[in-house]
Amino acid sequence: MLTRPGWLVLAGAVGSFFVGRLFGLVELYxxxxxxxxxxxLGVARVLLTRLRLEVGRQVTPRRVHAGQPARVELTVTNRSDRPTPVLRLHDPVTGTQGATVLLAPVAEGLIVRSAYRLPTERRGIVGIGPLGVVLTDPFGLATVRAQAAPRSELTVLPRIHDVIPPPVAGGDEPLAGLRQVALATSAGDDFSALREYVVGDDLRxxxxxxxxxxxxxxxxQDEIHWQGRTTVVLDTRVHTHRGESFEIAVSAAASLVSAAWKRRDLLRLVTTAGFDSGVVGGAAHVEQLLEVLATVAPAQPGSLRGLMESVHRGGSASVVVLVGSVGARELLSVLSLGAAVGSAVVVATAPGAGQRPGTTGVDTRANHPDILLLDDRPFAPTWNTAMLTKRARRSRPRGIGR
Structure with missing residues (x-):
């Protein structure tokens, strides 16, 4: 109820009474x-003031990628028959001291609007509110707060970079077990082959x-279109990551999911914390994967090898494993298990990955074309360069360069 100045003034009043009684000074009384x-008077002013406000809050947009702008728009309508006093609107915002908006007296029936920007530098859920209207007396001695809008949320998705999709696995199944049959056109000429009629065939x-x-x-007989599978494995073990390596890995996972979906691959996201999306497709499922990556956090140690064995049982796919700082032996083991599924690339996002124990030198076993050691290099250009090199190496005729 009382503000800090209000308590100070009240303490001053008590002190004046005490000193006045001690020295017999009427003036201090x-x-x-x-x-x-x-x-x-200040307390009475805030308690007797009746506000009839209609407050609206709109978060635009509700989901953004890290670094993209987002804002909150506030609308205040005075439904009373008299102007409001000076109003202070305070909206708590996760990770900040909150947003405070001061409104001059609002005339009766008038609608005023204000806005403020939200922090989107880091992925996650940004909590907004509940919005409070704070009324203070002219001397700032007493205040009262009323809730004007409930809590809202902004989802900040991981930052997505423009990267080349993972290499297509050589053993991808047609539609990964799902067939999409192209319907014939009205002319009846949109097909790839003819076969003899079998009892039970559709006469159409x-x-x-x-x-x-x-x-x-x-x-x-219509052509069966082929569709690849991409599996992204995210190592969330807390002891393998240093500094920003985990955020780099999450952003890389989101970038790879987005790139693979643009190629219309079926997708699977798994983490060492136990999350497994299963094989999914469609824009809605991709958005769900990005929301999972928006809130994923480092977890207690899990089994990366056991996770890769479960990926192996999932069938042919292009596998990308995003790890932190692990040794060359584990890098090669993970790569071997991933390659058994189809095509595999291991990306180490933490400095020091692949080093010999107790040294600062990279173990020569980690110098593998399908193992990317970022070592403080940005992910996107490093990945794109490696994929272009891999593509050129595959397309080079045998015998050249020997």
Whole structure:
């Protein structure tokens, strides 16, 4: 109820009464009484003021990637028949001291608008509110707060970089076990082959001109489109990450998921903390994966090898493993398990990965074309360079350079 100045004035009043009684000074009694009356008037002012406000809050947009702008727009409508006093709107915001907006007196029936920006430098959930309207007396001695809007949230997704999609696994299944049959056009010519009719075939698939020429019923056989799988493995073990290496790994995972989806791959995201999305496809599922990455946090040690074995049982896929600071032996082990699934690349985001124990030199076993040691280099250009080199190496005719 009382503000800090209000408590100080009240303490001054008590002190004036005490000193006035000690020395018999009537003036100090009067001063103390005046101060008490001043505080009482301030309290009465805030308690008797009746506000009829309609306050709206809109977060725009509700989901952004790290670094993108987001703002809160406030709308205040005075439904009373008299102007409001000076109002202070305070909105708590996660990670900050909150946002404070001062409004001059709002006339009756008037609508005023204000806005402030939200912090989006780091991924995560930004809590907003509950919004409070703070009314203070003219002397700043007493205050009262009323809730005007409930709590809202802004989801800050990981920062996404423009990267090349992971290499396609050589053993990708058609649609990863799902078939998308291309429907024939009305002209009946959109098919890849013809085959003889089998009892149970849909007669609407009969290609009548070819059937008339051959004397037997022929069925249009549509082309089955191939679709790749991409599996992103995120090492969340807290002891393997240093400094910003975990954030780099999360941003890399989001970038790879986005790039693979642009290629229309089926996606799977797994972490050493136990999360497994399963094989998913579609824009809604991709958004869910990004939301998971927005809130993922370093966890207690898990089994990376056990996780890779479960990935191995999931079928053919292009696997990208994002780890922190691990030794060359574990890097090669993870790469071997990933390569058994299809195509595999291991990216170490923490400085010191692949080093010999007790030294600062990189173990020669970690010098593998499918192991990327960032060593403080930015992920996107390092990844893109490695993928272009890998692509060029695959397309080079055998015998050249020997």
């Amino acid at each position: 009067l001063l103390g009484a005046s101060l008490v009356v001043l505080v009482a 698939r009969v290609h009548w001109p070819s059937s008339a020429r051959h004397g037997d019923l022929l069925i249009r």
